[in-house]
Amino acid sequence: MKIVVCINPTTGAAVDAADAAVRAGSTPVGALRESDTHAVEQALQVAEQVRVADAGAAVEIVAVTLAPVEALGAVREALALGANRAVLCDDTTVRGLDTAALARVLAALLATEPADLYLACTWSGDIDGLLILTAAAEILGLPIATQAGSFELGADRITITRQSERGDQRVTVPLPCVVEVTSTINQVRYPTVKGRAAAQNKPVALVRPAQLGFDPEELSATTRVLALRPPARSRTTETVTDAAAAPGRIIELLRERRLL
Amino acid sequence: MTVLVHVEVADGHPDAEALGVLSAARAAGLEPVAVVVGVDASSSVGPVNRYGPSEIVVVEGAALGGAAALPRALALAEVMREYPGGGRLLAPTTTLTTEVAAVLSARTGAGLAWGLVDVRLDAGEVVVVRSAAGDTVLADIGWTTAWGIGLFRSHAFDPVEVDGGAVLTRVVDAPAGDDRGVETVEIPRGDDDGGERLDQAQIVVAGGRGLRRRDDLDRLRELARLLGGVAGVSLPLVELGWAPRSMQVGQTGTIVAPLLYVACGISGQIQHRVGMERSGTIVAINTDPAAPIMSWCDLAVVGDAVEIVDALIRELSPPS
Numbered sequence: 001m002k003i004v005v006c007i008n009p010t011t012g013a014a015v016d017a018a019d020a021a022v023r024a025g026s027t028p029v030g031a032l033r034e035s036d037t038h039a040v041e042q043a044l045q046v047a048e049q050v051r052v053a054d055a056g057a058a059v060e061i062v063a064v065t066l067a068p069v070e071a072l073g074a075v076r077e078a079l080a081l082g083a084n085r086a087v088l089c090d091d092t093t094v095r096g097l098d099t100a101a102l103a104r105v106l107a108a109l110l111a112t113e114p115a116d117l118y119l120a121c122t123w124s125g126d127i128d129g130l131l132i133l134t135a136a137a138e139i140l141g142l143p144i145a146t147q148a149g150s151f152e153l154g155a156d157r158i159t160i161t162r163q164s165e166r167g168d169q170r171v172t173v174p175l176p177c178v179v180e181v182t183s184t185i186n187q188v189r190y191p192t193v194k195g196r197a198a199a200q201n202k203p204v205a206l207v208r209p210a211q212l213g214f215d216p217e218e219l220s221a222t223t224r225v226l227a228l229r230p231p232a233r234s235r236t237t238e239t240v241t242d243a244a245a246a247p248g249r250i251i252e253l254l255r256e257r258r259l260l
Numbered sequence: 261m262t263v264l265v266h267v268e269v270a271d272g273h274p275d276a277e278a279l280g281v282l283s284a285a286r287a288a289g290l291e292p293v294a295v296v297v298g299v300d301a302s303s304s305v306g307p308v309n310r311y312g313p314s315e316i317v318v319v320e321g322a323a324l325g326g327a328a329a330l331p332r333a334l335a336l337a338e339v340m341r342e343y344p345g346g347g348r349l350l351a352p353t354t355t356l357t358t359e360v361a362a363v364l365s366a367r368t369g370a371g372l373a374w375g376l377v378d379v380r381l382d383a384g385e386v387v388v389v390r391s392a393a394g395d396t397v398l399a400d401i402g403w404t405t406a407w408g409i410g411l412f413r414s415h416a417f418d419p420v421e422v423d424g425g426a427v428l429t430r431v432v433d434a435p436a437g438d439d440r441g442v443e444t445v446e447i448p449r450g451d452d453d454g455g456e457r458l459d460q461a462q463i464v465v466a467g468g469r470g471l472r473r474r475d476d477l478d479r480l481r482e483l484a485r486l487l488g489g490v491a492g493v494s495l496p497l498v499e500l501g502w503a504p505r506s507m508q509v510g511q512t513g514t515i516v517a518p519l520l521y522v523a524c525g526i527s528g529q530i531q532h533r534v535g536m537e538r539s540g541t542i543v544a545i546n547t548d549p550a551a552p553i554m555s556w557c558d559l560a561v562v563g564d565a566v567e568i569v570d571a572l573i574r575e576l577s578p579p580s
Contacts, residue, residue, distance in 0.1 A: 098371070098372070099372045099374065100365045100369075100370070100371050100372040100405075103362070103365070103366065107366075126375075126511060126512070126531060127353060127358050127374055127375075127411070127511070127512065128374065130355075130358050130359070130362070131358060131361065131362045131365075131372055131374065132362075133362075134329070134358070134359050134362035134363060134366075135362040135363070135365050135366040135372075136366075138333075138362065138363045138366035138367065139366045141440075142440070143440035143441055143442045144442075145442070146355070146359065147355065149505075157441075161447065163504070163505045163506065164327065164354075164355045164356065165354045165355060165356070166270055166327055166356070166446065167446055167447065167448075168446070168447040169327055169444055169445065169446055169447060170444075170445045170447055171442065171443065171444050171445075172442070172443040172445075173440075173441065173442050174440075174441040183499050184498065184499055184501060220404060221371075221404065222365075222369075222370070222371025222372060222403060222404055222405045222408070223371050223372070223373050223401050223402065223403055223404065223408070224401065224402050224403070224404050225399050225400070225401060226387060226399075226400040226401065226402050227399070227400040228397055228398070228399050228400075229397075229398050230396065230397065230398070231391065231395060231396070231397070231398050233556075235542070235556055235557065235558055236558075237554070237555060237556065237557055237558065237559075237560050238558065238559050238560070239549070239554070239560040239561075239562065240559065240560065240561045240562065241549070241562045243561070243562070243563035243564070243567065243568065246545070246561040246563055246568050246571075247568055247571035247572050247575055248575075249559070249561075250543055250559065250561065250568075250572060251572070251575055251576070253541070253543070253558070253559055254487075254520065254541075257520075257540075257541055259463070259487075259519060259520045259540075259541060260487070260576075
């Protein structure tokens with residue numbers, strides 16, 4: 001079985017970049033994001049399950065990312081955790097693209113690594129990861145199950161459960177497929193010293209979008225920023241630093257505003 | 261100018277958020293075509309008609325029985341094909357509409373704009389407004405593609421009923437396309453875990469990373485009960501496994517707009533802010549005076565959230 005883990009499928013374009021920067025916070029580009037560790041962990045668990053069922057089974061985990069070359073550090077962390085090899089597609093020429101256009105680049109990248117299972121864990125505070133993965137799966141013609149909170153590997157299919165606005169759902173997808181997991185799905189392991197040492201010798205292929213079968217010049221963003229402005233500020237903030245007086249002031253405010 | 265609005269029907273009711281988008285499109289001077297989608301979509305023509313669509317297209321059929329995105333996207337693509345010059349498709353943001361938008365984008369080349377809070381007509385073009393970078397920037401966005409899809413945040417608009425005559429209604433059978441072998445089964449809801457009530461609540465008491473123990477959530481529930489509201493959490497507590505996702509307030513959880521929002525030990529990161537900033541009165545309790553939420557709430561209390569919640573519970577509890 002071949003499993004591809006797609007690391008950090010998020011946008012970098014225009015206003016999306018501003019959101020991405022806020023969201024990344026203090027996580028350096030060279031570190032594996034917390035959400036990505038859950039995708040890697042899920043791949044490791046699937047690989048272990050396949051080997052338990054058949055000790056002779058060939059299992060390969062490939063970490064794939066569309067990112068600046070500085071993300072090599074994140075890729076090495078995935079390798080230290082147990083991925084066998086990695087592909088880093090330098091996103092320099094496509095960094096200005098938006099969600100819909102990046103989905104096409106990601107689909108082309110994933111197409112270079114035909115697999116039984118593509119796994120990803122997107123940052124759950126925004127929807128761009130969900131948009132990009134779902135669109136990429138559609139371009140590849142693959143079935144997809146998203147926001148998996150549980151994961152069960154069958155003989156030729158995967159069953160997940162997820163929470164949605166319409167209630168909980170159980171989704172079954174046949175292999176090959178794309179599965180997006182949430183960060184509550186598993187407890188991640190940490191790389192061992194031995195794993196870190198081994199990672200240094202595992203192959204990392206560096207590719208460029210132009211090698212994925214299209215001209216990056218011909219791919220353009222599907223949206224355009226026409227104007228930027230600060231939002232109107234609507235609240236004036238009163239600050240209470242005396243913790244002893246705080247409960248009284250809160251109750252007073254609620255009464256003033258007829259909330260109590 | 262004509263725009264399509266995706267109105268999803270579940271359990272016989274049109275999505276109120278979609279009716280809000282319909283109202284906003286109407287108010288912006290657009291001519292919104294409500295594309296009402298669901299296994300029993302015809303039953304919602306009456307209710308949808310009250311929100312001023314210029315036309316209603318009903319998309320229904322057995323293919324829409326589950327909650328899968330692909331058959332809906334295929335059906336919407338059929339409707340889009342009737343507008344050979346392209347156009348704009350607007351929708352509220354739910355898991356389902358997000359997936360439908362992604363599939364449609366992949367199949368039709370439509371551009372995707374998301375995180376939207378407003379729409380207007382500007383020199384004959386539909387312009388949408390994206391709130392970005394932790395809501396510190398508003399960006400006017402246009403599409404460069406023939407078709408453009410816009411996903412609006414929940415609670416961006418209130419549905420507004422208008423007087424309207426009968427509108428032309430067409431019924432489209434959802435094509436029974438290839439579902440790629442995906443089976444989606446809805447799991448019956450168990451005990452009410454508060455998810456639905458959170459969306460309707462007029463008072464929300466929410467906890468975040470500033471809580472020390474899972475049990476602290478019970479203190480928040482108690483305060484919520486005394487105030488006549490419900491308890492919620494921020495994303496980190498869901499990730500810690502302390503609370504179900506149905507209790508999560510935020511961009512990917514439930515977006516709320518209650519009269520009162522009490523944030524206990526919540527820093528106010530972008531994705532949480534998006535989920536509650538339209539609340540009437542916001543009280544934030546946090547040990548860190550520099551936490552983002554402390555600069556954009558009504559009352560910022562510097563202190564330990566659990567201690568202050570306990571003091572409020574003592575004050576508000578009826579004398580025994």
